[in-house]
Amino acid sequence: MRKIQAExxxxxxxxxxxxxxxxxxxxxxxxxxEAREKEVSETGRSVLDMLIENYRIASEEEIAICQDTxxxxxxxxxxQEVHIVGGNFGEAVNEGVKEAYVEGYLRKSSVDxxxxxxxxxxxxxxxxxxxxxxxxxxxxxMATPKGFGSENMSRxxxxxxxxxxxxxxxxxxxxxxKAGPNPCPPTIVGVGIGGTVDKAFVIAKKAxxxxxxxxxxxxxxxxxxxxxxxxxxxxxxxxAGLGGxxxxxxxxxxxxPTHIAGMPVAVNVCCHAARHAEGIL
Amino acid sequence: xxxxxxxxxxxLDEAVSNLKTGDTVNITGYxxxxxxxxxxxxxxxLKKGExxxxxxxxxxxxxxxxxxxxxxxxxxAAGPTTSYRMDPYTPALLDKGLKGMIGKGLRSKEVxxxxxxxxxxxxxxxGGAAALIAKxxxxxxxxAYEDLGTEAIHRYYVEDFPAxxxxxxxxxxxxxxxxxxxxx
Numbered sequence: 001m002r003k004i005q006a007e008x009x010x011x012x013x014x015x016x017x018x019x020x021x022x023x024x025x026x027x028x029x030x031x032x033x034e035a036r037e038k039e040v041s042e043t044g045r046s047v048l049d050m051l052i053e054n055y056r057i058a059s060e061e062e063i064a065i066c067q068d069t070x071x072x073x074x075x076x077x078x079x080q081e082v083h084i085v086g087g088n089f090g091e092a093v094n095e096g097v098k099e100a101y102v103e104g105y106l107r108k109s110s111v112d113x114x115x116x117x118x119x120x121x122x123x124x125x126x127x128x129x130x131x132x133x134x135x136x137x138x139x140x141x142m143a144t145p146k147g148f149g150s151e152n153m154s155r156x157x158x159x160x161x162x163x164x165x166x167x168x169x170x171x172x173x174x175x176x177x178k179a180g181p182n183p184c185p186p187t188i189v190g191v192g193i194g195g196t197v198d199k200a201f202v203i204a205k206k207a208x209x210x211x212x213x214x215x216x217x218x219x220x221x222x223x224x225x226x227x228x229x230x231x232x233x234x235x236x237x238x239x240a241g242l243g244g245x246x247x248x249x250x251x252x253x254x255x256x257p258t259h260i261a262g263m264p265v266a267v268n269v270c271c272h273a274a275r276h277a278e279g280i281l
Numbered sequence: 282x283x284x285x286x287x288x289x290x291x292x293l294d295e296a297v298s299n300l301k302t303g304d305t306v307n308i309t310g311y312x313x314x315x316x317x318x319x320x321x322x323x324x325x326x327l328k329k330g331e332x333x334x335x336x337x338x339x340x341x342x343x344x345x346x347x348x349x350x351x352x353x354x355x356x357x358a359a360g361p362t363t364s365y366r367m368d369p370y371t372p373a374l375l376d377k378g379l380k381g382m383i384g385k386g387l388r389s390k391e392v393x394x395x396x397x398x399x400x401x402x403x404x405x406x407x408g409g410a411a412a413l414i415a416k417x418x419x420x421x422x423x424x425a426y427e428d429l430g431t432e433a434i435h436r437y438y439v440e441d442f443p444a445x446x447x448x449x450x451x452x453x454x455x456x457x458x459x460x461x462x463x464x465x
Contacts, residue, residue, distance in 0.1 A: 041463060042283070043445070047407055050443070054413040064348045064358035067411045067431075105357055107348040107431050118318070120430050149363045149385075149408060181456050182363050182386035184408035236464030240385070240407050242445065243459025273409045 002079075002137035004281055006087025009139070012279050013074070013096025013127075016143035018104045020277040021069050022062045024055045027212040028188075028249065028274060035186060035239075035246040044244025048186075051239070051272060066273045069106040070145030072097040072127040075206055079136035090129065098123040109148070130202055142209055144276040150183035150269040154204075156197060159263040165224055168193065168265050173231045175267045176248065181241020184271035188212070189232070189251045192266040194258035200266035207252035208270045209278070216253050225251045291339035292380040292402075300402050300446050302453035307441035308404070312341040312383070316362055318432040319425070320370040327373050334425035335434060338378030341404075345383075346431040347421070348411070356418040356437065360411030361385040364403070368392050375399040383444055387456060397452045405447035405455070417442040 029052065036048040058065040074093060084092070101108055101124040110125060111118040134140075155175045159167050172191055179187075192204030215222035228251045238244025249272065258264060283305045288296065290310030300306070313335055315323070323333055344364050348357035364384030371382070372395035380401050385408040388396075396403065406414060420438035427433050447455040 041459070043459070050407050050410045050413055054410040057416070058358070058412040061412070063351055063354070063412050063415075065412060066409045067346060067348045067358040067360050068362070069348060105349040105351040107346060107357070109346075109431075120432075122430075152363065180387055180460075181405075182365065184385070234465040236460035236462065238460060238463055240405065241456055241460070242405065242447075243455075243463050245463055271409055 001083040002081055003083050003085045004139065006084055006089065006092035008281055009084065009089060009092040010096040010099070012141060012281055013093050013143065014100040016141055016277040016279050017072060017097060017100035017106070017145060020143055020275040021064050021104065021106050021145055023059045024065060024273065024275065025211070028272065029055055031212045031249045032186070032272065035249065039239065039244050039246050041238050041242070041244030043242045044239040044246060047239035047242060048246065064106055065275065066147060066271070067107055068109065068147040068149060069101065069124070070147045070275070071110060072124055073144045073146050073205065074127055074129045075142040076129060076131045077134045077140040078131055079138045080133050081137035082139055093129060094125040094127055097125050097127045139281045140278070141280070142206070142276065142278045144208065146205070147271055147273065150187060150271040153179035153183040153269045155267050156200065157265045158197070159265050161263050163263060169224065169228050169231065171265055172228050172251065172267055173235070175269070176232050176237070177235055179269060180237060183269045184273070185237055185241055185248065186239055186246045186272050187248045188270045188272070188274045189228070189248050190268040190270060191251065191253040192268070193253060193263065194256040195264060197264055199256060200264040201268060203254040203256055204266040204268040207254045208268065208274055209276050210250070210252045212250050221253045221255060225253050290341055292341055293339060294380070294400055297380055297400050297402050297450050300449055302446050302449040302455050302458065304446040306404065306444050306446060308341065308444060309440050309442070310438070312343050312437050312439055312442070313337070313424070314345050314347070314435040314437065315342045316344050316346050316432055317366055318429050319434050320367050322426060324370045324373055327377070333377070337374060339380050341381035341383060342374070342379060343383040343437065347435070350421065354415070356415050356421040358411035359415045359418060361406040361408055364388060371395065375401050388448060393448060393452050393454070396448060396450060400450045402446060402450055403448040404444035406444050414443065
């Protein structure tokens with residue numbers, strides 16, 4: 001067994017959320033600059049210019065890219081040879097989130113009770129943690145501050161197997177059409193197909209970590225990603241929803257086995273500020 | 282480059298009428314922040330016939346919950362939040378003389394009808410440009426509901442706050458006008 005101090009978990013989580021909230025990925029920046037060159041709408045170009053400038057300011061000054069610094073979501077791959085010592089794993093993760101959000105001047109957006117009190121917890125915890133146990137003696141963290149302007153536009157369809165790829169394409173495109181300007185386009189669209197209702201969303205959100213320009217390794221799914229992206233960008237919604245060719249930067253599909261009777265399709269929408277950071281202990 | 286229209290607060294009726302959908306504007310003056318929780322409290326006061334903690338006549342409300350202010354800054358990152366969540370509360374505030382709203386995203390039919398009736402305007406600010414937009418916020422103070430934290434009502438002094446008129450007082454809606462031009 002490899003022993004890992006809970007303190008190290010806390011520090012790693014803190015570092016990842018600070019990095020994700022201040023520094024956008026180079027892939028997104030490149031995609032926005034390319035979109036800027038191709039965008040035919042004058043307003044669209046000026047919106048993209050503002051976004052590129054915003055990312056520069058946030059990164060240089062180390063301030064939040066967006067005031068909605070999200071709920072703290074983590075995918076953790078825990079090596080089965082790891083033994084956490086000196087504390088509790090979940091507490092260490094939440095402590096790391098709290099320190100990042102309090103010390104990093106990030107907005108605390110988590111409320112304790114969704115219906116009645118809606119009192120802010122003041123720490124942006126609890127984090128939402130998906131853990132899987134994997135071979136090895138390391139811990140991999142994938143952290144994403146998930147904003148809710150786009151989360152609120154996400155949808156699920158429990159489709160019939162007979163709906164096939166065409167049904168899936170129509171549903172994803174329709175989700176983005178209905179969302180219009182609300183999720184801060186140009187968006188990144190995470191699609192999870194298969195599993196159960198919950199599993200479909202877990203993989204849809206994980207798909208948002210993929211680098212722009214990379215596709216599903218299965219060429220049938222890769223083709224579907226490309227076709228959906230073309231259809232979305234033909235909607236005309238454009239940057240900030242003010243019209244143009246740049247409505248989404250990527251459609252990322254992940255799939256997983258499912259039941260003989262079903263074909264769940266989860267669409268998790270993410271704004272252009274698709275913030276994420278990964279690290280290994 | 283499009284001409285930039287200067288907007289100042291308090292926002293008077295004549296200025297509202299002159300603003301047209303698609304105008305690029307720079308807003309200067311005092312504006313108030315308010316989002317979900319603050320709107321809920323304001324409306325609950327109006328329902329009870331009580332006085333609001335701020336005078337909203339001829340004012341602009343900005344739908345934002347800012348990030349905390351780092352040392353040396355006037356304000357933390359402060360971009361717009363999605364406006365439709367405030368729709369159920371908005372007509373009552375427009376009836377009380379609110380003249381402008383800054384946010385992002387679609388509005389309900391009821392809000393647009395109320396804007397036409399009350400001569401009000403809806404400005405779009407670019408979502409996710411929060412660090413950039415914060416540069417135009419020169420002063421920030423909490424004026425009501427401090428217990429709500431980021432959702433408290435702040436009064437900002439803004440200089441050349443960048444926005445676009447997305448729905449004007451005649452109900453012309455840029456979100457409906459522009460996208461079809463680029464659709465295939």
